[in-house]
Amino acid sequence: MSVLGVQTHAWPVRLAHWSMALAILIMVGSGWRIYNAEPILPFRFPLAVTLGGDVEAALARHGDPGVATAIAWHFAGMWLLIAAFLLFVIYGVVSGHFRRDFFPVGPRAFLHDFTAALHFRLEHRLGEYNTVQKVFYWGVLAAIIVIIVSGLAIWKPVQTYPLEVLFGGFQGARIVHFLAMIVIVGFLVIHLALVALVPSTLVAMITGRSGSPAPRNGGRP
Numbered sequence: 156m157s158v159l160g161v162q163t164h165a166w167p168v169r170l171a172h173w174s175m176a177l178a179i180l181i182m183v184g185s186g187w188r189i190y191n192a193e194p195i196l197p198f199r200f201p202l203a204v205t206l207g208g209d210v211e212a213a214l215a216r217h218g219d220p221g222v223a224t225a226i227a228w229h230f231a232g233m234w235l236l237i238a239a240f241l242l243f244v245i246y247g248v249v250s251g252h253f254r255r256d257f258f259p260v261g262p263r264a265f266l267h268d269f270t271a272a273l274h275f276r277l278e279h280r281l282g283e284y285n286t287v288q289k290v291f292y293w294g295v296l297a298a299i300i301v302i303i304v305s306g307l308a309i310w311k312p313v314q315t316y317p318l319e320v321l322f323g324g325f326q327g328a329r330i331v332h333f334l335a336m337i338v339i340v341g342f343l344v345i346h347l348a349l350v351a352l353v354p355s356t357l358v359a360m361i362t363g364r365s366g367s368p369a370p371r372n373g374g375r376p
């Protein structure tokens with residue numbers, strides 16, 4: 156271990172991770188503002204947690220409560236998310252990061268780690284993920300694919316007609332898009348709670364290094 160500590164996360168992982176985090180925050184905030192204009196459930200999100208500029212000014216300018224601005228944010232976030240997701244997945248496959256750190260994920264190991272987590276006995280070693288974490292990461296990556304594909308079906312319903320059929324029509328695609336958002340926001344809440352429990356992981360995800368003893372995988376990213 157050098158004076159700088161061991162390498163825990165390579166820069167492409169950190170760049171992709173923080174870009175995905177920013178993109179998700181932009182997309183969720185602006186998505187909630189767009190949803191509010193035509194809710195599919197009997198509630199609206201509080202304006203304060205939505206993104207789309209000043210409602211009064213937007214009403215005066217375009218006659219809508221900031222939906223046009225929210226859509227612009229949503230598309231900007233979408234390109235960032237797609238680029239960051241591709242970087243994360245391509246790097247994960249090519250560098251061997253997925254093979255080394257995101258596998259194995261067998262049901263027995265999951266049950267073992269899940270039970271330990273429920274009893275607050277699950278250890279966290281920097282640079283090494285337990286099976287519950289691995290399953291969560293695969294789950295959120297899958298939800299991101301679903302949210303991108305269902306979003307494309309909503310954006311371009313004619314050009315992506317086979318997707319419309321897959322989701323059971325435009326409204327079906329909206330519902331799937333909404334459910335994927337719930338999965339991602341749910342992941343984020345648990346993810347942030349776990350980061351708060353082990354704050355040293357945050358330092359490692361920002362700097363790429365950890366001052367703790369070398370992890371079992373030898374500190375590979």
Ligand code: HEM
Nearest residue numbers: 168172175176179281282292295343346350356357358360
């Ligand atoms: C916005 C606030 C976020 C913070 C503060 C945060 C923080 C962190 C930290 C500290 C780690 C390292 C965990 C460890 O070493 O045990 C991590 C890993 C990870 N996070 Fe986040 N995260 C955030 C948002 C997100 C979002 C929105 C996603 C999903 C798109 C995400 C997906 C992941 C994944 C997949 C990993 C594993 C990275 C790898 O090693 O390849 N995170 N996050």
